Amino acid sequence: MISSELKSSNGHLVIGGVDSVELAHEYGTPLVVYDVEQIRQTINSFRASFEQSGFKYEISYASKAFATVAMYQVLKQEHLHTDVVSGGELFTALKAGFPADKISFHGNNKSLEELEMAVDNHIGVVIIDNFYEIELLEKVLNEKNASINVMLRLTPGISAHTHKYDQTGQVDSKFGFDVESGQAEKALQLVLKNSNMNLIGIHAHIGSQIFGIEGFTMLAHKMVEISNDWHQKYDFTPQVLNLGGGFGISYTSEDEPIGADVFIKQITKVVKKDAQKDGLSLPEIWIEPGRSIVGPAGYNLYTIGSHKDIPNLKSYINVDGGMGDNIRPALYQAKYEAVVANKMDAKLTQDVHVSGKYCESGDILIDSVQLPDVVPGDVLAMLDTGAYGYSMASNYNRNPRPAVVFAEGGKAKLVVKRESFEDLTKLDLDYL
Template identity: 45%
Template sequence: MRAHEAGALHGDFGQHPTWLRPPADVNKLMTELWPQTATKDDGGVLRVGGKPVTELAAEHGTPAYLLDEEDFRARCRTFRTAFAGADVYYAGKAFLSKAIVRMVHEEGLHLDVCSGGELATALAAGMDPAKIGFHGNNKSVGELGRALDAGVGRIIVDSFDEIERLSALAVERGVRPQVMIRVTVGVEAHTHEFIATAHEDQKFGFSLSGGEAFRAAGTILGAGVLELRGLHSHIGSQIFDASGFEVSARRILSLHKRIVDELGVTLPELDLGGGFGIAYTSQDDPQPAGDLADRMNKIVDDECAALGLDRPHLSVEPGRAIVGPAVFTLYEVGTVKPMEGLRTYVSVDGGMSDNIRTALYDASYSATLASRTSHAGPMLARVVGKHCESGDVVVKDEFLPADIRPGDLLAVPGTGAYCRSMASNYNHVPRPPVVAVRDGQSRVIVRRETEDDLLALDVG
C-alpha cells in the first residue's frame, strides 16, 4: 500500500484508511520496500540483480519467489557488523534452503532452527553444528537425539518435560550439551497477537513471574547433566519499538543475577531475541541495524552496571529482517474484475498457497506493475489469488494502473520471510520455486513443485 499525494483517481475511498491516497506516479518504485538492486528501466520493466523480470518469468515461470542474493548477503553483513562481538542467529523458520544455509555460513552468521527438518537442511548444507541453535516448544525425542548426535551448539529448553527428555538422552550418549532457558518475561510486544511471544498466556518458555524460570535453572544445575549457558528471551516478531527490549533486558538480567547469586554459577551468555520489523508498506518504519545494536547494547550495559553484573556475551536473532526484504514474488495477472463503486479485483496465478500471511495475520503488502510502463491513472485494486476462498487475498489495497490487464506481470515485495516457509498445496497447487539472482545471472535454489510431486505422495 502506498501513501502519496493525490493524483488521478478511480474508485470509492470512503471506506479505506485516511492515509491511503493515490500516488502521483503509479509506475514509481518505493525503494524502501524493495531489495537493494531492484530498479525499473525506461520501459517500466522491473529488474533485480541486473536481470529483467520479463526474462526471469520466461525462464522460470510464475509465480516465483525472486531472491536478490547481493541484498541478502549485504543484510547478513550489516547485522554482523552492527552487532560486532555478539552472535547473530539467522532465523531458519523465516526461509531455509541449503543455498541459504551456505550463504549464512559464508557471511559469518549463526543459524537458528526449530524442527528436525530445519536441522536436517542445515546439516545437509554443511553448517557447522557448533553454530546452530535449536529452538522449539515441543522437540521430540528423535529431534533432540539428532541434535545431540550432530553436536548442536546450544539447545533452548522450553519446558520441564524437555529438560527431562534431553537429560535422559544426554546420559545415554555420555554428552553434556549446552542449553539456554527460554524465559517468558511478560512483555507485550506491539505486534500481532499470534507473533507476540513473551506475554504470560502463550505456549513458549518458562514463566518469570511464576518462578518457573528460576526453578528450571535449579533443576538443570542440580542434576548436573546439562550445561546451563544462559537465559533466552524473545518478545515477538515484526517489532519496531525498542522499548520492549529494555523492559525484557531488565527483567531477564534480574533473573540472571538471582541465579548467579543464589545458585552460585556463572552464566556466560544472554540472548535478547530480536524479531526486528521490516517495511511492507509506506506505513512501516524499521530502524537501521546499527541503531538497534546501539540501543540494545546500551540497555545491556546499563542494566549490568546497575545490578553489578559482569556483562554476558550477547546473542541476537534479527528474524525476518535479513531475508524478508531480499525477496519479492512475481505473478502473472489472469483476470481483472471491476466492482462498480468499490474497487477492481486483480487475480494472479498464485495466492494464499504462496502467501498465507494476509489471510492469517491480516498482513499488509504492496505491489507494482513489473512488465511495462503505464500512462493510465491509478486505480484502487485488490490483488487476489486463484484459490477457492473469498479470503484468498494477496494485497488488500493497492493503487495499480487503471489499464492493468491479463498477461501483465505483478510483483509483491517483502515476501522473503515466512511466505515460502508457510506455503501449502491448497487446492493441489504446486509451490513456486525460489530463484536467486545476482550479477545478471539466475539460479534455482528451490525448484518448482510439479503435479507429479503431488501425486507421488498419494499412495491410495
C-alpha cells in the same frame, strides 16, 4: 517505494541485477525471487553495529523465516549462526553443510527423535522450553553418555505491541519458563544439577514485526536483573543473553521500523550499564533476526489473468498464485505493496484488489493497491515477501508450490525446483 536502481532502461523491475520479467518468462510463475546481495548487506549492517558496541555477539538467523539448502549456504558464507525449530530445518541445515556447532534448536514440543538428532550431530546449543523437555533431553544424554550446551527460554512478562499471534513474551504464552511464577528458577535448579547439560545462557523473545524500541530495552533490563538474581542465589551468571528477534520491516509506507544500529546501540547500552551496576561481567549478546534479513530481499512474481469489475466498487485483479504461496494476508491480515514488473514507468490509474486463484473468498493478497492499466500476461511483483511466504507455503487446492530463484550480480540461479503435479501425488498410496 521502488528506487531508481531497481528499474531497467526498458521500465522493468530489476532484482539482483536481473530483469524480473525475464525471470518470470524463464522460470514461470508464481515465482519467488531473492536479491542475495541485499541479504548480505543486511547481515553486514547488523555485524557493523555490534562491532561498534564492543560486545561479543552472535547473529543467529531465525530459520523459520525461510529455510532452504541454498539459504543456509549463504549464511555459511557470511559466517552466521542459525536457529532451527524442527528436525526438518535441522536436517536441511546439515545437508547444506552448515556448521553444526553454530546451530541452536528452539521449539516448545521437541520430540525424542529431534533431540537425538541434535545430540548425535553435536549442535551448538539446545534452547530448552519446558520441564518435559528437560526430562527428554536428560534421557537422551544419559543413553548416549553425551553432554550438550543448553539455554533456558524464559517468558519475561513483556508483551510486544503486535498481532496477538506474533506475541511470545507475555505471561500467557505457550513458549518458555514463566519468570513471575518461579518456573524459570525451578528449571534453573534442575539444569544446574545435571552434569550433562552445560547451561550457557538465557533466552527470551517478545514477539515479531516490532517497531518500537521500548519492549527491547525492557527485555534487556529484565534479563540482566534475572542474571543478577541468579548470580546472588546460585552463583550462576549467564555467559549469553539471547534477546531473540522480532525486528519489524517496512511492508508498506505506513510502517516505520527501527534501524539495526538504533536497536543494537540501545540494548548494548542498557546491558552494559546494568551489568556494571550489579558487578557482573559483560555477557555475549545474541539476537535472532529472520524477517529483517530475508523479508525485504524477497519478491513474489505472478502472471495477471482474469479481472472482475463491479460498479462503484474496486475491481479484482486475479493472479496465478495466492494464499498457497503467501498465507500471511489471510492469516495475519498482513499488508503488502505491489508493482507491475513490466510497466514500472506506466501511470497509476486504478485502485484494485489483488486476489489469488484459490477457492476461498479470503484469498486476497492485497486489499488495496494502486496499479496502472493491466492486461492478462502482465507480471505483478509483490514486494518484501521474503519472510514467511515460501516457508509457510502449502499445496491447498492441490496447487504445486513455486520455484525459488536467487539473483545476485546480474545472474540468476534456480535454488528450489517448482513442484510438479506428479510431486503432489508421490506420497499418495492406492486404496483399491
